[in-house]
Amino acid sequence: MPLSAYDLAALIRGDGMRITPVAVYRSLDRLCRRHEAEKVVTLSAYRIKDRAKALLMICQGCDRTRSVSASKLHDAIVQIMSETGFCSDGIAIEVTGYCQECQRTADHVHDEDA
Template structure:
């Protein structure tokens, strides 16, 4: 199966300088501001816990398990129960700010405002743990055609590819 939470965290620590992690701080700040705007527009509340969860996801930009997040939020505050993290994640996913990677039992922040009618694929690097979020009109169309041909009315699309990102291939 997917790697364990502990492995994921260690992985992250040892690979912090991978291209995927570069500039995430700046992007995170902007994305967070945008998330606040979105929540205001939706008339929902980005509470401290939700905000902290989202921020953690943004700054790592690597898939984190719910228990990883609980651990990451602990320092400086009190111990956070898993259910609290799950509730925050549910909220963020509902608002299109986060995404569950089914193949990893892990969660990630979305940088592109989840245009829900589009097909978005997640490319998960097995080496550096980084995730790229890609959409293309070709993919969206192809999926739409496929579903139409089958008469299938889609509710949720899970498009996840694991493998090796370009950067990690270069690095052998």
């Protein structure tokens, strides 16, 4: 589950270490530049980067994220950026919705209402 910089600072403080949010942001920035973490723009949070050129699915029920390979989509976006002369500093392809587990739970709740 993605965590915000403030969530991470609170977790670190919970372990008895002292850290400022600025220091957390600095560390997250370094991890993102090394492609070890990525920002989930929709949630203003960070997650471990497990795939390059991915499409990120964000569940609105449980806040879990899942990445799937989308290299052709990324390449198409890069091509469009090149054709339009837009200078991109990053591509984030994020889709919000509900994971299969949350859909099952919603179906279950719906069945009980019937």
